[in-house]
Amino acid sequence: MKYYHDEYEGQREFYNRVGINPDFSHHTDGVDKGNLYENKNDILNIYSVLFQAIKYASRIRIRGEKLPANLVLNDLNRETAYIFKSADLLSDIEKVYFGAASKNNDTYHTEAKYETIDYSTSEGLEKLLKIVNSNKFVKYHIDCNNIIGLSQQFYKSVQDKNRFIKGEDAEIRKPTILSDRVYPYENESNLEFEDIMDCLNPNLLQREQGAYYTPVGYVNKMHEMLYMAIEEDPDGMDYIIIDRCAGTGNLQEGLSDDILSHCILSTIEFNEYVILNYKYGDKCLVVIPNTDALAYDIIPAECSGDSIVNDFVREKVNDPNCVIILMENPPFTESGSGGIQKTGKKDNLWKKSYVIGEMRKEVSGVVLNDAANLFIWSGFKYYLTKSTDSYILYSHTKYWRN
Numbered sequence: 001m002k003y004y005h006d007e008y009e010g011q012r013e014f015y016n017r018v019g020i021n022p023d024f025s026h027h028t029d030g031v032d033k034g035n036l037y038e039n040k041n042d043i044l045n046i047y048s049v050l051f052q053a054i055k056y057a058s059r060i061r062i063r064g065e066k067l068p069a070n071l072v073l074n075d076l077n078r079e080t081a082y083i084f085k086s087a088d089l090l091s092d093i094e095k096v097y098f099g100a101a102s103k104n105n106d107t108y109h110t111e112a113k114y115e116t117i118d119y120s121t122s123e124g125l126e127k128l129l130k131i132v133n134s135n136k137f138v139k140y141h142i143d144c145n146n147i148i149g150l151s152q153q154f155y156k157s158v159q160d161k162n163r164f165i166k167g168e169d170a171e172i173r174k175p176t177i178l179s180d181r182v183y184p185y186e187n188e189s190n191l192e193f194e195d196i197m198d199c200l201n202p203n204l205l206q207r208e209q210g211a212y213y214t215p216v217g218y219v220n221k222m223h224e225m226l227y228m229a230i231e232e233d234p235d236g237m238d239y240i241i242i243d244r245c246a247g248t249g250n251l252q253e254g255l256s257d258d259i260l261s262h263c264i265l266s267t268i269e270f271n272e273y274v275i276l277n278y279k280y281g282d283k284c285l286v287v288i289p290n291t292d293a294l295a296y297d298i299i300p301a302e303c304s305g306d307s308i309v310n311d312f313v314r315e316k317v318n319d320p321n322c323v324i325i326l327m328e329n330p331p332f333t334e335s336g337s338g339g340i341q342k343t344g345k346k347d348n349l350w351k352k353s354y355v356i357g358e359m360r361k362e363v364s365g366v367v368l369n370d371a372a373n374l375f376i377w378s379g380f381k382y383y384l385t386k387s388t389d390s391y392i393l394y395s396h397t398k399y400w401r402n
Contacts, residue, residue: 001077001078001079001120002076002077002078002079003077004041004076004077005041007039007040007041007076010039010041010076010077011029011030011039011076014039014074014076015030017125018125018128018129018132019132020032020033020132022037026056026059026060026282027056027059027101027282027283028053028056029074031060031068032132033068033132033133033134033135034068034069034070034134034135034136034137035068035069035070035071035072035131035132035134036053036056036057036060036068036070036071036072036086037072037074038050038052038053038056038071038072038073038074039074039076040073040074040075040076041075041076041077042075042076042077042078043073043074043075043078043080043082045106046073046082046114047105047108047109047110048105048106048108049073049105050071050073050082050084050089050108050110051105051108052101052102052105053071053073053084054071054089054092054093054108055097055101056101057071057086057089057093058092058093058094058095058096058097059281059282061093061094061140061146061149062096062145062146062149062277062278062281063146063149063152063153063278064146064148064149064150064151064152064153064154064178064181065149065153065181066137066180066181067086067093067137067138067139067140067181068086068137068138069085069086069087069134069136069137069138070083070084070085070086070131070134070136071083071084071085071086071089072131072132078118079118079119079120079124080116080117080118080119080120081116081117081119081128081131082114082115082116082117083114083115083116083117083131084112084114085112085138086138087138088110088112088113089110089112090138090140092110093140094140094141094143096145096277096281096289098281098286098287098288098289098312099285099286099312100285117131137180137181139180139181139182139183140181140182140183141182141183141185142172142182142183142185143192144192144193144270144274145274145277147172147193147274148274148275148278149278150172150178150182151164151165152278153177153178153181154171154177154178157177158171158177165190165193166190170190172184172185172190173185173186173190214250214251214329214394218329218394219250219251219253219254220254222251222327222329222392222394223254223255225392226241226255226259226325226327226392229323229325229390229392230259230325232388232390233323233388234323234388236321237321237322237323237388238262238319238321238322238323239262239322239323239324239325240262240263240264240285240316240322240323240324240325241259241262241263241264241325241326241327242263242264242265242313242324242325242326242327242328242383243263243264243265243266243326243327243328244266244326244328244330244375244379245266245267245268245328245329245330245331245375246265246266246267246272246276247267247272247276248267248272248275248276248279249265249275249276249279249280251327251328251329252265252280252284257283260280260283260284261283261284261285262285263280263283263284263285263286264284264285264286264288264313264316265280265284265286265287265288266287266288268331273287273289277289286312286313288313317382317383317385318385320386323386323388323389323390324383324384324385324386324389324390325389325390325391325392326379326383326384326389326390326391326392326393327392327393328375328379328391328392328393328394329393329394329395330371330372330375330376330393330395331371331372331375332370332371332372332395332396350371350374353374355374355377355378356368356374358381359373359374359377359378359381362377363377370396370398372395372396376393376395379391379393
């Protein structure tokens with residue numbers, strides 16, 4: 001029995017003991033060969049720790065990387081490892097999760113079997129070393145959530161969008177470069193990816209992908225004001241930064257991982273959400289899944305959409321010890337001009353939202369003709385409730401005239 005009080009000390013000694021130097025870039029406790037590790041001083045609830053590892057494995061899949069065959073849950077003090085097979089948990093790994101991987105895990109359970117290894121003995125350590133040195137991976141399915149990540153992995157070898165996505169001989173249908181990680185895509189056609197086809201190219205992360213691109217100089221100025229808002233955060237208070245119209249995240253480019261960990265991001269178009277989640281899903285507090293509810297409808301309890309997400313954001317906004325910082329460049333979309341795009345179709349969806357109905361009760365005139373005004377009005381109405389809250393906003397001059 002060990003007595004580690006510092007998890008990092010125990011983790012370091014464990015890795016030295018088994019002779020590996022894992023990759024920590026996935027925000028996990030380590031990935032090495034065919035194993036994903038989740039280390040705890042004491043594991044009191046195996047399934048809670050397992051769910052945390054599953055969320056990390058989900059991020060690996062979304063990024064199109066090779067999925068380790070084993071999830072190794074390591075009780076450092078008891079010198080006991082619990083080994084789950086990723087293949088047995090694939091249906092859960094292929095889901096998308098939001099929020100911190102370590103949160104809201106206590107109710108998870110699975111019937112998947114696992115192996116228990118007591119490595120305090122030489123026999124147990126020898127058995128564990130065989131797993132530690134295994135280099136096996138598990139294949140997973142292709143879908144809209146991981147198509148961006150897979151394209152980026154493919155482009156490392158071949159920078160040809162058509163070769164990746166087009167036709168019956170495409171990489172996604174007959175994997176060669178990606179054959180070590182994915183099953184062939186077998187749907188009737190590739191149309192499932194039509195909305196994000198234009199994003200599937202070697203220059204995916206270039207700034208042009210932002211539908212409402214904010215110039216670099218403006219972004220830098222927003223960051224300058226963001227730092228001021230964070231510095232004004234009273235001692236002892238948490239803070240969150242909310243961008244409800246993040247697009248593909250160019251306002252967040254250049255922010256430190258520490259600041260990103262306080263960010264809640266959302267966007268309306270599904271193809272933008274896919275890119276946003278790919279870029280920031282493992283860095284931000286939440287990248288809100290694309291739903292039928294528009295971004296400004298998240299807070300009101302009466303609105304439609306993902307209630308779990310709504311409750312999470314609402315809890316932060318209503319927390320008296322949490323400072324809210326809105327940082328946004330809302331889309332300028334006038335009624336009758338085609339509207340905000342959704343799943344490739346142009347429609348004035350914002351005119352059908354819950355919030356526009358509430359806004360009409362307080363505001364009248366031409367201000368109701370622009371979607372940007374809906375973001376701004378709802379920002380002040382539902383998000384900025386305390387004197388410590390801030391709004392860093394770019395908008396057209398006509399809003400201020402109105």
